Amino acid sequence: MGNEALVTRLRDLLGRQAVLTDSDVTASYARDMMPLAPSGKPLAVVLPANVEQVQAVVKACAEAGVPIVPRGAGSGLSGAANAIDGCVTLSLTKLNEIVEIDPGNRLAVVQPGVVNLDFRNAVEKHGLFYPPDPSSYDWCTIGGNLSTNAGGLCCVKYGVTTDSVLGLEVVLADGSLLKTGRRTVKGVAGYDLARLFVGSEGTLGVITQATVQLKPLPQAPATLVAGFNTTEAAGEAVARVVREGLVPSLLEIMDASSIKASEAYLKTDLGAGSDCRALLLGQSDAGGEVARRELAALEQICVDCGADLAYTTDDVEEGRMLLQARRVVLTALETYGVWLTDDVCVPRTRIAELIHGCEKISEEVGLRIAVVGHAGDGNMHPTIVYQPDNPDEFARARRAFDEILEVGLSLGGTVTGEHGVGKIKREWLEREIGPIGMRVHRQIKQALDPENLFNPGSMFSMT
Numbered sequence: 001m002g003n004e005a006l007v008t009r010l011r012d013l014l015g016r017q018a019v020l021t022d023s024d025v026t027a028s029y030a031r032d033m034m035p036l037a038p039s040g041k042p043l044a045v046v047l048p049a050n051v052e053q054v055q056a057v058v059k060a061c062a063e064a065g066v067p068i069v070p071r072g073a074g075s076g077l078s079g080a081a082n083a084i085d086g087c088v089t090l091s092l093t094k095l096n097e098i099v100e101i102d103p104g105n106r107l108a109v110v111q112p113g114v115v116n117l118d119f120r121n122a123v124e125k126h127g128l129f130y131p132p133d134p135s136s137y138d139w140c141t142i143g144g145n146l147s148t149n150a151g152g153l154c155c156v157k158y159g160v161t162t163d164s165v166l167g168l169e170v171v172l173a174d175g176s177l178l179k180t181g182r183r184t185v186k187g188v189a190g191y192d193l194a195r196l197f198v199g200s201e202g203t204l205g206v207i208t209q210a211t212v213q214l215k216p217l218p219q220a221p222a223t224l225v226a227g228f229n230t231t232e233a234a235g236e237a238v239a240r241v242v243r244e245g246l247v248p249s250l251l252e253i254m255d256a257s258s259i260k261a262s263e264a265y266l267k268t269d270l271g272a273g274s275d276c277r278a279l280l281l282g283q284s285d286a287g288g289e290v291a292r293r294e295l296a297a298l299e300q301i302c303v304d305c306g307a308d309l310a311y312t313t314d315d316v317e318e319g320r321m322l323l324q325a326r327r328v329v330l331t332a333l334e335t336y337g338v339w340l341t342d343d344v345c346v347p348r349t350r351i352a353e354l355i356h357g358c359e360k361i362s363e364e365v366g367l368r369i370a371v372v373g374h375a376g377d378g379n380m381h382p383t384i385v386y387q388p389d390n391p392d393e394f395a396r397a398r399r400a401f402d403e404i405l406e407v408g409l410s411l412g413g414t415v416t417g418e419h420g421v422g423k424i425k426r427e428w429l430e431r432e433i434g435p436i437g438m439r440v441h442r443q444i445k446q447a448l449d450p451e452n453l454f455n456p457g458s459m460f461s462m463t
């Protein structure tokens, strides 16, 4: 089947409105939010409305030998959802039904196109909580979160997306529908296929439904902010929190560069003083006396580690304002240029070394790099600022991006804590997992997608 015949077939299957071919329109589906990643021109963008249509699209593309790039909201930061030339971009945004919320078993069944925030709000009405909270939660989709194994600010206590997954429905490369996983708390029948698809970045199949477990709604958070005049002191405080077994519901770090950007943007002094090198923000959502005890222990650790400022509050609005300093960093950096955010995860005892490594790289490439990160799990986002219309700056930003990964690996870390490999970290995946790890990846891909139909060349190539 040729390309034109495929488009006609897809229109017959889905209706004209659901198959977009206008190049101005398809271009808007060709990229995600990562400026470094390559992208191509899709043959068509298709928007199926149900699982049967997804199966029909997959079968038609398989027959025509046309690759498929699944896509959620396109908020990714690795180019994973970027089109390749001549592909069909399969947007899952119309599969957006919350199929079931079952408070008695504390679980929900949800389609991939549901926006994370809409899902969180829906379960909250039942007194329940869906933890995965990527900072893009107000527009990214559950399907994208599952496929990138997304994390967020509350991972330190509640884990990443995979920790909430019980079961999945996935359209396989021959169009058949795999139902895998469970609705029960425990279950060990067979391989854990559901978790194989979580984080597979659209390379193994199309997720059309997920069963996820929910938590009871946490209490309103109490908040701590602590300022340190050395990065080492802040790093030591994080290590002691881990060593002493404290589990805050949030533990974030900001380096000197991000503190400055945030203060300038918010036109406020965060109270940390001009020689402050790092800020820690912590929260407890345990409520009442337990939260007070948790925060007091956190505060004591910070003071013992030499914090110049340590302030706690159980006023929710004040806590929200303190956290605002962390949440606005990317927006604040836009005052200076375009941001390019990296994603490395290091052992929690080595956060200060990573920040110092970034300071050194910043000096070398002559570009501002601000580090913010989920300190509680060691997942750092060094963010490089550059002028997009200056090719030399863009090249230096690219260099800094790679050098940060190098530092992360040298500290015993990983090249991605939550954003994924996509189309920008393919060679880094190989460096991190080595030839045997790559061989197993290729064998799995070969077994599930023998014609290399799904997102070919993303994450790794088959050769």
Ligand SMILES: Cc1cc2nc3c(=O)[nH]c(=O)nc-3n(C[C@H](O)[C@H](O)[C@H](O)COP(=O)(O)OP(=O)(O)OC[C@H]3O[C@@H](n4cnc5c(N)ncnc54)[C@H](O)[C@@H]3O)c2cc1C
Pocket: 032, 033, 069, 070, 071, 072, 073, 074, 075, 076, 077, 080, 081, 092, 112, 133, 134, 135, 136, 139, 140, 141, 142, 143, 144, 145, 146, 147, 148, 149, 150, 151, 152, 153, 200, 201, 202, 203, 205, 206, 207, 208, 330, 418, 419, 455
């Ligand atoms: C400002 C900002 C902040 C961010 N903060 C975070 C953060 O805190 N934590 C974090 O983890 N990420 C973060 N991200 C990255 C991004 O939001 C996440 O990776 C998110 O999970 C992507 O969801 P999406 O719906 O946009 O997916 P897309 O970007 O559209 O797709 C991502 C991947 O999933 C695949 N995919 C999508 N849907 C399906 C499906 N149904 N079946 C199979 N494959 C599918 C695509 O092929 C692609 O490989 C941030 C991004 C931005 C722009």
